[in-house]
Amino acid sequence: ASGRTPLMAGNWKMNLDHLAGTHLVQKLDWTLRDGKHDFAAVEVAVLPPFTDIRSVQTLIDGDRLQLKHGAQDLSAHDSGAYTGEVSGAFLAKLGCTYVVVGHSERREHHAEDDDVVNSKVQAAYRHGLTPIFCVGEPLEVRQAGTHVEHVLAQVEAGLAGVPAEQARSIVVAYEPVWAIGTGEVATPEDAQEVCAAVRTKFAELYSGDVADGIRVLYGGSVKSGNVAAIMGQEDVDGALVGGASIDPAEFAAICRYRD
Ligand code: PEP
Numbered sequence: 001a002s003g004r005t006p007l008m009a010g011n012w013k014m015n016l017d018h019l020a021g022t023h024l025v026q027k028l029d030w031t032l033r034d035g036k037h038d039f040a041a042v043e044v045a046v047l048p049p050f051t052d053i054r055s056v057q058t059l060i061d062g063d064r065l066q067l068k069h070g071a072q073d074l075s076a077h078d079s080g081a082y083t084g085e086v087s088g089a090f091l092a093k094l095g096c097t098y099v100v101v102g103h104s105e106r107r108e109h110h111a112e113d114d115d116v117v118n119s120k121v122q123a124a125y126r127h128g129l130t131p132i133f134c135v136g137e138p139l140e141v142r143q144a145g146t147h148v149e150h151v152l153a154q155v156e157a158g159l160a161g162v163p164a165e166q167a168r169s170i171v172v173a174y175e176p177v178w179a180i181g182t183g184e185v186a187t188p189e190d191a192q193e194v195c196a197a198v199r200t201k202f203a204e205l206y207s208g209d210v211a212d213g214i215r216v217l218y219g220g221s222v223k224s225g226n227v228a229a230i231m232g233q234e235d236v237d238g239a240l241v242g243g244a245s246i247d248p249a250e251f252a253a254i255c256r257y258r259d
Contacts, residue, residue: 004215006231007171007238008255009045009132010245011072011100011219012052021052022059027248029065035256039066043238044255045098046245047072047132050086057095070098070132073106076119078126088127099124100240101131102158104177114157121158125166132171132240133158134219135198139178147176148197155201164206172198172216173240179220181242185230191218192233199235224253231257 016024025046032044045068048056056069075085091099101124102117112120117133124131135154137147151174159167174194179186195216203211218230219240230236245251 002212002234004213004237005041005043007043007045007215007217008251009047009070009098009171009173009217009238009240010251011047011103011240011242012049012246013072013105013242014049015246016048016052018048018052018055021046021048022055024246024248025056025059025065025067028252029063029067031248031252032255035252035259037252037256042255042258043068045070047098047100053091053094053096061095068097070096070100070129072100072103074099074101074120074123074127074129076116076123078123088123088129092127092129096129098132098171099129100134100173102134102154104134104136104175104180108177114154117154117158118160118162121162121170125162130169130171132173132217134173134175134240136173136175136177136180136220142176142178148194151194152197152201155198156205159205164210167202167206168210168213170214171238172214173219174198174216175219175240181221183221185221185223185226186218188229188233188236191230191236195233195235195237222254224250224257227254227257 047070071091074088101120106112121131135151137150141150199211215237217238217240222239222241
């Protein structure tokens with residue numbers, strides 16, 4: 001919407017090893033190119049597990065594919081005694097454009113609070129990665145009707161100390177927790193309400209110019225059958241797609257929502 005290039009990003013979660021991952025990338029690319037997909041008009045990114053990234057990078061670079069790639073998480077630290085963690089510096093060296101930060105599954109299963117998420121947003125910027133910064137309310141907050149306040153508090157906390165020059169490139173993903181992996185999609189109006197509120201928050205925190213430029217994605221049970229209605233909303237600039245992104249035909253159809 002409004003001159004912003006839509007982004008369709010596929011979060012594979014902990015699915016597809018590097019062999020299956022490279023197969024998926026090839027099939028996705030063939031399907032998109034077969035349909036004459038205009039990658040400049042709708043950007044497409046894959047977000048594989050860490051262990052797949054080198055293989056995916058080699059394929060994308062070697063065949064000059066127009067797909068972008070990124071990671072699902074990064075360490076808040078740059079290097080050192082953090083066993084099991086992966087630095088943004090390493091991801092940058094593997095050609096990653098994007099890194100997901102603050103996914104609800106990280107917040108829930110790995111106790112990532114807003115401070116950790118903020119440190120990771122800052123770490124992403126230190127290494128030239130674009131955060132796909134996830135926010136969203138659990139069911140009980142939605143039922144209490146305080147979802148907008150909840151999400152805006154997450155936005156403000158996640159961006160603490162991030163200057164406008166960095167914030168202007170961010171991708172925010174509004175993902176209501178009750179819609180992730182449940183098959184229960186938010187209505188287009190629900191998505192628009194929160195995505196518009198996020199944009200207004202950026203205008204308050206930074207400027208109207210920054211707010212107009214940032215991309216706000218919706219995520220939560222997006223499929224080829226519901227994506228067009230969601231993308232029809234003024235403040236929705238793409239989708240973060242989980243389950244449907246590991247089926248190349250389905251994800252390609254999502255990317256081609258305009259057809
Ligand atoms: C996600 O993992 O970010 C997501 C939105 O998952 P799903 O599309 O499966 O709901």
